[in-house]
Amino acid sequence: MEKESQSVIRNSQPPNPAKNGGAGGGDSEIQNWTVELHTHTSYSPDCLVTPEQLVAACRRKGIDRVAITDHNAIAGALAAQQIAPDLVIVGEEIKTDCGEIIAYFLSEWVPPYLPVREAIARVRAQGGVVGVSHPCDRYRREAMGADRLLPIIDLVDALEVFNARCVHPADNDRARAIAQERGKLMFAGSDAHTVSELGQATVRMPPFDSPQSFLNSLAKAEIHARLSSPLVHFASTYAKLVKRIACR
Numbered sequence: 001m002e003k004e005s006q007s008v009i010r011n012s013q014p015p016n017p018a019k020n021g022g023a024g025g026g027d028s029e030i031q032n033w034t035v036e037l038h039t040h041t042s043y044s045p046d047c048l049v050t051p052e053q054l055v056a057a058c059r060r061k062g063i064d065r066v067a068i069t070d071h072n073a074i075a076g077a078l079a080a081q082q083i084a085p086d087l088v089i090v091g092e093e094i095k096t097d098c099g100e101i102i103a104y105f106l107s108e109w110v111p112p113y114l115p116v117r118e119a120i121a122r123v124r125a126q127g128g129v130v131g132v133s134h135p136c137d138r139y140r141r142e143a144m145g146a147d148r149l150l151p152i153i154d155l156v157d158a159l160e161v162f163n164a165r166c167v168h169p170a171d172n173d174r175a176r177a178i179a180q181e182r183g184k185l186m187f188a189g190s191d192a193h194t195v196s197e198l199g200q201a202t203v204r205m206p207p208f209d210s211p212q213s214f215l216n217s218l219a220k221a222e223i224h225a226r227l228s229s230p231l232v233h234f235a236s237t238y239a240k241l242v243k244r245i246a247c248r
């Protein structure tokens with residue numbers, strides 16, 4: 001598994017010790033963190049991993065920070081943050097009228113189905129960071145798509161240019177091309193719905209301690225990512241079925 005081909009993508013800004021220090025400055029001595037920016041827990045309808053299991057797996061796999069980005073929910077991320085405040089970033093993958101966005105550093109839940117500009121404004125109002133997950137994934141109904149992304153691209157900080165669950169690699173490439181053309185920061189996400197997917201797509205970046213220093217660090221980040229097996233999608237379908245049966 002480990003030998004599978006891995007993509008390495010760098011955000012355009014070269015290391016510049018004179019400016020934009022993350023938490024700490026002195027870039028050359030800083031040990032990069034391994035950061036997971038797209039994960040789910042059992043608070044998502046298509047995932048069975050509990051916050052406790054996710055925290056334990058991240059510790060085991062040497063992940064320094066994990067953003068928990070459940071579908072339209074932050075309760076699982078908040079529960080995980082209680083267990084591991086040093087590890088967890090509270091995020092949310094938010095469905096809007098234009099498809100999904102992904103938000104980081106939240107303290108308050110943002111409801112789904114809002115107009116996209118309003119959803120972004122609600123993230124900004126609490127000091128959060130705004131990204132777009134799998135923007136060009138042709139197989140996902142929730143993906144924003146280039147047509148809907150481009151009119152609002154100036155309102156977002158970063159694009160997910162590698163989603164490990166993307167079935168068609170060209171869709172990741174398209175997202176990356178848009179990010180590069182428009183000067184947007186790039187990040188990757190495992191989009192992990194199972195413990196085994198954690199660590200598939202990580203961002204190696206200097207330490208950060210706030211949304212602003214996160215963005216500064218992301219500008220210096222290196223993405224290490226490989227696609228997950230298409231079989232992982234069955235795990236999500238299975239999780240949905242289990243939950244549907246449990247609700248009866």
Ligand SMILES: [Zn+2]
Nearest residue numbers: 038093133191
């Ligand atoms: Zn997701």
